Amino acid sequence: MIVRVWRGWTTRANAAAYEELLRTEIFPGIEARGIAGYRGISLLRRDAGGGETEFMTVMRFDSLRDVRAFAGENYEVAVVPPKARALLSHFEERSAHYTAVFGSEVFHATA
Numbered sequence: 001m002i003v004r005v006w007r008g009w010t011t012r013a014n015a016a017a018y019e020e021l022l023r024t025e026i027f028p029g030i031e032a033r034g035i036a037g038y039r040g041i042s043l044l045r046r047d048a049g050g051g052e053t054e055f056m057t058v059m060r061f062d063s064l065r066d067v068r069a070f071a072g073e074n075y076e077v078a079v080v081p082p083k084a085r086a087l088l089s090h091f092e093e094r095s096a097h098y099t100a101v102f103g104s105e106v107f108h109a110t111a
Helices: 012-033 062-071 081-088 103-109
Strands: 001-011 038-047 052-061 090-093 096-099
Touching: 001 012, 001 062, 012 052, 012 081, 012 090, 038 062, 038 081, 052 062, 081 090
Parallel strands: none
Antiparallel strands: 001 052, 001 090, 001 096, 038 052
16 A cells, blocks of 8 residues: 655644645545545644644555556646635745554555
8 A cells, every 4th residue: 555645834824724625525536537546635733833733645546556546747846726725824835755564554554
């Protein structure tokens, strides 16, 4: 299993709107694409210093081929739709990819 991790930051004033956009439009849109090997997404949120809120997305895929189906051939580049960019104060330009080696999601995916 491949885990794709990405972080972005909003002002505290934009945090609720950004979270709502992810929950109601962006995440359902990803799901609707029906990407083979896509196993879901998690959203993490925390108050960061300087009046910002940090968001982290953790996506799970069966393989890098499936990540490419989501993000394109240059799969490390962050996928940030225009509506999301409008609410973010800054974000990571590249996503990190990890091979999951232990955890309940790893065992459920291979069982």
